[in-house]
Amino acid sequence: MKRTTIKDLAEMLNISTSTVSRALKDHPDISSSVKIRVREAAETFNYVPNDFAINFRKKSSKVIGLIVPEITMFFVPSVINGISSVLNGEGYRFFILSSNDSYQTEKEHIETCINSRVDGVLISMTNETRDIEHLKKLKEMEIPVVIFDKTVSQNMFDSVIFNNQKNTEWSADKLIDHGCQKILAIFGDENLEITQSRLISFKNRIEQHPRIELVTIFCKSADMVKEKLNSLPDYHSFDGFFAMSDETLMGLHSSLIKRNLNNSDKKVVVISEGNLPKYLDDTYEYQINDGYEMGTFAASRLMENLKKGSPDLKESAQFYYL
Amino acid sequence: MKRTTIKDLAEMLNISTSTVSRALKDHPDISSSVKIRVREAAETFNYVPNDFAINFRKKSSKVIGLIVPEITMFFVPSVINGISSVLNGEGYRFFILSSNDSYQTEKEHIETCINSRVDGVLISMTNETRDIEHLKKLKEMEIPVVIFDKTVSQNMFDSVIFNNQKNTEWSADKLIDHGCQKILAIFGDENLEITQSRLISFKNRIEQHPRIELVTIFCKSADMVKEKLNSLPDYHSFDGFFAMSDETLMGLHSSLIKRNLNNSDKKVVVISEGNLPKYLDDTYEYQINDGYEMGTFAASRLMENLKKGSPDLKESAQFYYL
């Protein structure tokens, strides 16, 4: 089905394509009589500007690529909502690329972004990712990048992460203040930067109280939490639990209710992405790391970078704590 | 930063752009010696084909638009995963547009899809949507559409939904077979088509057993479930519970554990989107409405429509039950 083009309109009205183009975008040079005729014609013939042609001409796609390590129910949906709200407001769209926890896939997605000429990239990295080699091409191409949540240490791109130290210490203090004597702390994937930083802060804080006994376990998934807890010999002796994420919490919660340990005097403190908490157990305490907020923040930083244009003007990469 | 183009390569190698273009895509006409030289040059000068130009030329974006009523943690993530797995395999990308439960926004998103010349549209509708008027333009433009999960009755576009009757009857039978005598059934928003159809099937089935007492409640959110249950006078007298979705289940679960009614002999049966179940309580029984499956199925149908090309050949819209 042939779609109406500017040229079609021009021929119908016996004027030039330039005039039609300008009339359509309300250029001040054009007489209002012409504008009216053009707009009417556009309306009747169902003219839809061809974004391909415009992108091609303008070398800007108004599209940004969102690369996430995996699409889970825990964090990603709220992040997407946050990103949406910012990008839609700015007339941008985005496509989602899930790395499925594979560094290789992540790398390919970056190629995809380059090929499809996205205007910018928002990325949260996989557990396997150790450096930013694969991102350097984006830098060369002068495609703005903002890394969020899961990152590796680097100073080439803006990044926004939660304030792990603050959140973790808050959590540790809750358990300490509650008078817990034996604490089980459940962390995520041991290889992740985020896990390590939370681990260190948590340990430091707890170790200031030598009488408190601390056991830490690392679990890549909620299922693994369940498994490990089930084979924990002295489960009942713990009087305090810490989970570093919604996912680890899920495993813990599942395990606690199975043993009828909910509604007990055990203290549970969680750093949570914020979706689940209100449905699990009123007695758990949460430090919320809001995905929506992170989404809006990261997207806003990207928009700023986009507008800054010439990147020579751009100061070096910045680190933001949420 | 100037990016290498085919023209650049052609000039460097003193051959024509046509030859370069063909060499790059391994056209049989081109001698292998030329191919090698071209590929080497492309490699060294970091040539990246310009998708804008290609799309423009080919009039195909390899992009499809995904419109969802809202981005929740319950269903959407798995649907997205399903869609991803199919589309990425076919070299397509997609962008996500969330209608935020607003018909108006949904309508705008459809315009967005048309303007950005997506090759196809996958859509799940808002609660406010009553007809497909706003989709007709897509038909005119010959953009293939597949409607999934939330739809209205129509016969213009392919659609894929869960088999509510089957799933609901299965659930009712579970409770009946377990010997439940007093059942509390929790449904979602009373205005939704999906709620009504599940309600009717459920009731019909239970009413075949006159001795069973059935109480039904409608709740727009998990929080409302919690509220209503908390003010239920004879809570303990129920020996069977039905929740029509993960969201209603969340409220029920929250309420059950609060009263220490988990791990009891109460029977809980749920029609679930499938993400949460394994983390809540092993004793609940689930009929899984798998979002991943729906995603792959809907995306596959869309791909088929895309390939069928000339739509005169296409038979009328089809309805699929999952």
Place this chain on the structure above:
DNA sequence: TTGAAAGCGATACCAG
């Protein structure tokens, strides 16, 4: 086996 050239649709510069 290769090259020349047209053209996809919109834009913007330069002229008038």
Place this chain on the structure above:
DNA sequence: CTGGTATCGCTTTCAA
């Protein structure tokens, strides 16, 4: 105020 024209990068006949 309006028109002519080159151009973006690539693909694809048509010729050679």
